[in-house]
Amino acid sequence: MVSNPTIDYLKAYTAMVVHGLDYWAVPGLRELRTKAEQVLIDYEQRQSIAKLDEYLVDAILDLDDDEVPDDLLQDDSSRPLTQWWWHLGKLRAGTYPAHLLPPHLRAIYQPAERRAA
Amino acid sequence: MIQAAEALVKALTIPDWGMRKIQAGKMTQRTLNQFNSYQHIPEVKQLIDDIINKRPIDGLTLHYLKRRYVENEKIRKPDDLNIWFSNVLQDKKAIVFKKKTGGRYIVHSKKFSLLAVFEENGQRVSVYDYPIDYKGDQWCLIQQLII
DSSP, X not given: OOOOHHHHHHHHHHHIIIIIGGGTOOTTHHHHHHHHHHHOOSHHHHHHHHHHHHHHHHHHTOTXXXXXXXXXXXXXXXXXXXXXXXXXXXXXXXXXXXXXSOHHXXXXXXXXXXXXX | XXXXXXXXXXXXXOOOOOEEOOOSSHXXXXXXXXXXXXXXXXXXXXXXXXXXXXXXXXXXXXHHXXXXXXXXXXXXXXXXXXXHHHHHHHOTTOXXXXXXXXXXXXXXXXXXXXXXXXXXXXXXXXXXXXXSOOOSOEEEEHHHHOO
C-alpha cells in the first residue's frame, strides 16, 4: 500500500494529541504540527486539525495542570508568532497576542489582562 | 547506556502503566465529558466514580477505556496495548531517541508504525500510531541496548 504523507502526518498528530496529551507524552509535537500545516490540503483535514488544536490549547491553558513539560513551554523566538504552537509558553502565561490566533482558538484563550480582571 | 538498557528491560518485561491521580482541572472535566455517554457501561461507570472520588486510576485501564469507547478504536482488551508496546520494544530495528535529563525514553518502530514512551524507571506511559519518521535526535537501535 502506498502511504499518503498528508494522511500520515494527520494520523500522527491525531494520535499524539488524542493519546499522548493526557500523559504529556508528546515528543516532537511542535515539529509535527508544523509539518501537518505544510501538507494539509482540504477543508475536512483542516477541520480535523482545528479540533485537535483546541484540545492542545485547552490543555496548555489548564493552569491546574502542573505536569506540562518545561520544554514544551520554552518558546522558539525564531518561529513566526503566527505559528502559535511554537509559543505555548506565551499562551499559557497569557502574553500571546490574541489577534494572531485563529478564531476557534481565540475563543478559548484568555490573555493575562483578562484573566486578572 | 546501562541505565537505558535496564529501563528498557523493565518496560519490556513488567507491564506497569502506573497509577494516575487525576487532579481537578479542565483536563479532568474533559475526560469526564468524554466518558459521559458511556456511563451505563460498568467499567466506565467505575472509572467515572474513581475520577470523581479522586481515587488513583490504573494507567492501562484509562488508556484502554478511552480508546475503546471515546475513540471507538478496534481494541478488544487492555492487554492489546501491552502487545503493541511489546512489539515496539522487541523490534530490533526500532530507534531509541536521545533523552533529556529526567525525561522519558521514546522508541519508534517503523515496522509497526508505533511510538512508545516509557519512564526512566521503566514504567509504561503511552503507545500510539506514528506512521511517519520521528524527527528527534536518534540515539541507538533497540538491538544495541538488548543483546
